[in-house]
Amino acid sequence: MYSLWSNYIYIHRELWHYSKKPFLFQALEIVSQVLTGFFGILLPAGILLFLEQSSGFSGFALGTLVLFLCYAVVFVSHTFLQSRNAWQYTEFRTGFFTRRLLCHFMQIDYAVLTEPKTLQLAEKAVGATCSNWVGVEGMFRYDVTIYSSFLGLILYAGLIGTVHPAIILLLLVLSVLQFLSYRRAASYEVRRRDDLSEIEVSQRYFQKQSYNTSAGKDIRLYQLNGWLDGVYRQLNKRYQKILFRIRSAYFANDLLTLTLQLLRDGICYGFLIYRLSHGTMTVSGFVLALGAVSGFSSYFNEITAALSKSVLCLEQIRWLREFFDLPFPAGHTLPFRPELAEEKPLEICFSHVSFSHPGGDKRILDDVSFTLHAGEHTALVGINGAGKSTIVKLICGLYQPTEGNITINGIPLGSLNPAQYYKAIAAVFQDPFALSFSIAENVSCSPLEETDRNRCREALIRAGLWEKIASLPQKEETYLGKDMADDGITLSGGEMQKLIMARALYKNCHLLLLDEPTAALDAISENKMYETYSTLLKNKTALFISHRLASTRFCDTILFLENGKIKECGTHDELIALGGSYAHMFEVQSQYYQETEEDI
Numbered sequence: 001m002y003s004l005w006s007n008y009i010y011i012h013r014e015l016w017h018y019s020k021k022p023f024l025f026q027a028l029e030i031v032s033q034v035l036t037g038f039f040g041i042l043l044p045a046g047i048l049l050f051l052e053q054s055s056g057f058s059g060f061a062l063g064t065l066v067l068f069l070c071y072a073v074v075f076v077s078h079t080f081l082q083s084r085n086a087w088q089y090t091e092f093r094t095g096f097f098t099r100r101l102l103c104h105f106m107q108i109d110y111a112v113l114t115e116p117k118t119l120q121l122a123e124k125a126v127g128a129t130c131s132n133w134v135g136v137e138g139m140f141r142y143d144v145t146i147y148s149s150f151l152g153l154i155l156y157a158g159l160i161g162t163v164h165p166a167i168i169l170l171l172l173v174l175s176v177l178q179f180l181s182y183r184r185a186a187s188y189e190v191r192r193r194d195d196l197s198e199i200e201v202s203q204r205y206f207q208k209q210s211y212n213t214s215a216g217k218d219i220r221l222y223q224l225n226g227w228l229d230g231v232y233r234q235l236n237k238r239y240q241k242i243l244f245r246i247r248s249a250y251f252a253n254d255l256l257t258l259t260l261q262l263l264r265d266g267i268c269y270g271f272l273i274y275r276l277s278h279g280t281m282t283v284s285g286f287v288l289a290l291g292a293v294s295g296f297s298s299y300f301n302e303i304t305a306a307l308s309k310s311v312l313c314l315e316q317i318r319w320l321r322e323f324f325d326l327p328f329p330a331g332h333t334l335p336f337r338p339e340l341a342e343e344k345p346l347e348i349c350f351s352h353v354s355f356s357h358p359g360g361d362k363r364i365l366d367d368v369s370f371t372l373h374a375g376e377h378t379a380l381v382g383i384n385g386a387g388k389s390t391i392v393k394l395i396c397g398l399y400q401p402t403e404g405n406i407t408i409n410g411i412p413l414g415s416l417n418p419a420q421y422y423k424a425i426a427a428v429f430q431d432p433f434a435l436s437f438s439i440a441e442n443v444s445c446s447p448l449e450e451t452d453r454n455r456c457r458e459a460l461i462r463a464g465l466w467e468k469i470a471s472l473p474q475k476e477e478t479y480l481g482k483d484m485a486d487d488g489i490t491l492s493g494g495e496m497q498k499l500i501m502a503r504a505l506y507k508n509c510h511l512l513l514l515d516e517p518t519a520a521l522d523a524i525s526e527n528k529m530y531e532t533y534s535t536l537l538k539n540k541t542a543l544f545i546s547h548r549l550a551s552t553r554f555c556d557t558i559l560f561l562e563n564g565k566i567k568e569c570g571t572h573d574e575l576i577a578l579g580g581s582y583a584h585m586f587e588v589q590s591q592y593y594q595e596t597e598e599d600i
């Protein structure tokens with residue numbers, strides 16, 4: 001989709017917008033690099049020239065001293081610019097692109113985020129910003145080599161041309177052959193780069209799983225280590241095989257390059273020696289021309305290598321651009337709608353909503369219509385995989401319906417700015433998520449200085465977690481996990497769920513979505529939690545998903561979902577009287593609880 005040239009323009013334009021200084025310092029580094037190389041060959045030739053001119057010791061000493069001083073100034077400037085610029089490129093990579101990647105990743109549309117190819121693309125894009133000599137930073141570093149080698153080639157070709165113009169022609173022909181050979185090897189590498197990247201993505205996945213502490217239990221218990229190691233070795237074998245082929249292509253190129261270099265140097269040196277031995281050239285001129293030939297040769301090697309490496313960098317920049325093209329949620333640029341900001345509970349209406357995952361032909365939801373009335377509590381029940389969490393994600397605007405409409409207080413969900421909508425809703429998902437920050441920050445979802453401490457404590461009390469937090473020396477300022485603080489604590493699964501509920505209570509918004517929020521709670525905590533919710537959420541709209549049907553007695557309406565369709569809808573008593581799937585499920589659960597109570 002993006003050509004190499006457009007990637008080149010893109011990355012330089014981004015740097016230009018970020019800062020203009022690097023361009024000036026890069027130009028200075030290029031000039032200083034050429035001058036450093038030039039003084040390297042000028043010094044011996046200059047000393048010989050001063051000797052040849054026999055202008056006395058003082059003339060010789062003064063000339064040599066001036067030459068050395070110039071060389072020292074150029075060399076020191078070059079060393080300074082080299083390290084200054086290296087820091088500058090790293091700063092641009094980490095301070096701009098790495099941050100932009102992170103921010104983009106956290107904002108792209110959720111449905112796009114969950115597509116497998118997104119993660120692969122993200123891995124590749126991260127690869128373009130992960131070290132000094134690849135992608136973004138590599139491009140600028142190779143820029144210096146390419147431009148300084150190019151200038152050096154012109155300078156040395158000019159010097160050689162003063163000896164005999166035919167030598168330039170010879171150098172050009174041999175260099176073009178050398179370049180074509182290098183390009184053949186390099187384009188083979190570019191062709192295989194996608195294969196290598198795919199293996200790298202899989203390898204990184206296995207590495208992450210090996211270091212993943214939450215996978216640690218299963219890895220040990222089911223002794224997955226041998227299997228994972230075997231898969232990693234297989235991947236590595238495939239990787240090495242491709243690398244071997246790439247190296248072989250470069251080796252063939254190296255052999256041809258060596259032959260061409262020998263030919264070039266042999267002819268040039270032979271010609272120069274001939275001129276020297278016939279007295280048509282001074283010794284100093286001979287040394288200068290000799291240096292220019294070998295300088296030309298090494299610049300040519302550098303430029304061909306840098307060109308092919310920069311092509312790889314540009315390919316990686318393409319991945320970065322493709323990643324940045326992944327869209328934000330539709331509507332993120334829409335203006336805020338004042339009517340939604342009013343202090344009133346929300347009414348959610350699903351009208352003939354169907355949903356399939358992108359690329360999937362299965363309808364997860366099929367022509368679903370229902371209303372979550374403002375201020376009412378609704379329970380959504382159904383067997384595993386019925387589509388309950390999908391409904392929650394649709395209400396959250398994380399997925400868009402494939403067909404049908406969802407309205408919030410009569411406003412189409414698609415016409416709302418997600419940032420505004422998210423201020424009005426709170427959700428507790430099945431898999432609790434908390435950051436390695438303080439407990440208070442995890443409850444308020446904002447920095448400590450912006451957290452309302454009283455509200456935070458109140459939410460923790462309501463969620464049934466305060467007793468535990470109050471017993472900690474730093475109370476709600478205690479950190480979770482050890483990533484950010486050595487004395488951070490670990491919460492149990494149930495405690496974590498209570499923490500997430502405290503977060504939803506702290507937000508105090510008009511719509512609460514609870515996707516199995518009590519699955520990890522003990523029976524007493526679960527009962528207490530539902531009682532808390534039914535009091536706290538009075539006059540607020542709430543949707544509960546729970547497999548424990550005892551919890552549905554707190555709700556005004558129950559929706560029974562089966563195979564992506566609302567099969568039954570009514571109050572608990574109405575559905576029991578109906579004697580359908582809900583009544584059957586309730587009966588099975590009641591029997592189980594009765595039997596358990598009798599056993600006790």
Ligand SMILES: Nc1ncnc2c1ncn2[C@@H]1O[C@H](COP(=O)(O)OP(=O)(O)OP(=O)(O)O)[C@@H](O)[C@H]1O
Pocket residue numbers: 114357360364382383384385386387388389390391
């Ligand atoms: N990203 C995805 N891509 C494709 N299919 C998916 C994806 N996520 C979920 N599904 C499928 O969608 C169906 C409904 O999933 P959903 O999580 O909504 O069910 P659920 O009723 O909440 O189940 P449970 O009670 O087990 O939580 C399942 O069959 C699941 O396999």
